[in-house]
Amino acid sequence: MTTSPQAPEYILEHTFGYTDFRGDQRAIIETLVEGQDALVLMPTGGGKSLCYQIPALARPGCGVVISPLIALMQDQVEALRAAGVSAAFLNSSLAFHEAQQIESQLLNGELELLYLAPERLLQPRTLELLGRAQISLFAIDEAHCVSQWGHDFRADYLQLSCLHERFPAVPRVALTATADQRTRGEIANRLDLTGARHFVSSFDRPNICYRIAPKNNPKRQLLQFLQQEHMGHAGVIYCLSRSKVESTAAWLQQQGFNALPYHAGLSSEMRADHQRRFLREEGVIVVATIAFGMGIDKPDVRFVAHLDLPKSVEAYYQETGRAGRDGEPATALLLYGLEDVVKLSQMAAQSEGNEAHKRQERQRLDAMLGLCEITSCRRRALLRYFDEELAQDCGNCDTCLEPPQTWDATEATRKLLSCIYRTGQRFGASHVIDVLRGGDTEKIRQFNHQQVSTYGIGSDMSANEWRAIVRQLVVRGFLQVNSEAFNAIQLTEQCRPVLRGEETVLLRTLPKATRKAPVNSEPRAAVEIAPEDQSLWEALRALRKSLAEERGVPPYVVFHDATLREMLSARPRNEAEMLAISGIGDSKLARFGEPFLSLLAEFAGAPVESG
Incomplete structure (x- = not known):
């Protein structure tokens, strides 16, 4: 029996060149073909786009895709056209006559897929145009943008519930790669998809090797990572501030890398040019704030590095998920330090949200810190955050490949806690460490801290080792950083049993610097070629x-x-x-x-x- 050209199986093989559906793809596609709504959570690289492209081609009419980033529509449309699909986009980059031509194609039934930004879709003229055309489905991509808790929040997404009101017979599908239980509920409620079928795929990306390390010399650590493992590879490096993006990109260029900055402070023309080069050239590294990456369809990104701590596990998962979309080996490297905790705590405390929002932000930051400091399999902890259990350790994260050593830090912890107490719980980590190590600084002399009983009792350990202890004790809840008191580190109730000698403290051993490997200027393939x-x-x-x-x-x-x-x-x-x-x-x-x-x-x- 010959398969109909409109059948999903036929479209999958003859248009896209694949013979088998993956995971929930078939069930999602059948749901939409039958005219029902769906909410899809599927990791980056899991094949989300086929979940709406195939039913759009299988159903009569044109599929409308709501995408948040105008700059990415062109590449998505080009990929569809290369596969023989009649696709187009409507956005501000088009001349008036080009937009008119596409609108005519839509009304004449000549388009199979049309991409729109939410701002464009919600214009009365666009809604009137769609009302005159035959629409096969609405696909709301990057649906987590509806969440007011998320860092990718887009206010226009809140109004997309109007699609159900204006086009009640047209099926809708909302898709995202990142959403915890609360965000899923928010997407369903705000997009009026409470009656939709929910498809939650595994969040596991087994091809990504997760590695997290404390900052000790981040530039050296990054350079060693790139030279030893990712010469000639495309990658993304995330920084928290625009100035750090600029300085890191400039420094990498001096080291011989093809590195480009990307942040909201650059002109739209420069951002578009850097994004185009990243997508079309080989071996380009983009150094960016979180303004970059959502919807990036580049399959061969071999690494994502964070030089600052992400503010939540959701953000970390989404950003690292931009690596290895092709299923080939990729690396997610995160370098973090106590200063990141301080900076993010300040940002959360100063946010415009109410107290409940600030509390949620703090809980998310604590969960992110917990992921950094665990000594067990990182992937299991990451998946557990999204309510998914991994049956066994993954074997492809740093804690599995090189199980961290721990040491009895009880005595060192008591010294630190005592020093914080005796200096009045009024100072940041750097000053307390200076006192512990017997330093001779202006601040120590100013406050006469060379006279306290804890002065110099920690001189046997380096400042880096003491910073690691402070960081881990903050994560464990023994210490807190008071952003309203000049980031003073202070004791919590939880530290009392340690001070009384009733509790032992085991901490991670600070990793030693690894020997620098010789630089190899040849790009290394993700999978070695004979x-x-x-x-x-x-x-x-x-x-x-x-x-x-x-x-x-x-x-x-x-x-x-x-x-x-x-x-x-x-x-x-x-x-x-x-x-x-x-x-x-x-x-x-x-x-x-x-x-x-x-x-x-x-x-x-x-x-x-x-x-």
């Missing part, structure tokens, strides 16, 4: 790049790395064998099949077969 295949691999990549540049699209719009690697392994000799490669559908075969078959035949020393 030496005998290296020349063909480079030729395939060069051909892909050439075809992409001719069309003005990113290389992955032609073929993903995984498709090239399968091509390298299978060595297809004709169109039928080429169609069997994952990621090659009818349209991509017609556009790109011949040059790749010719290249493979050239390396094989044989002519291209017909058929």
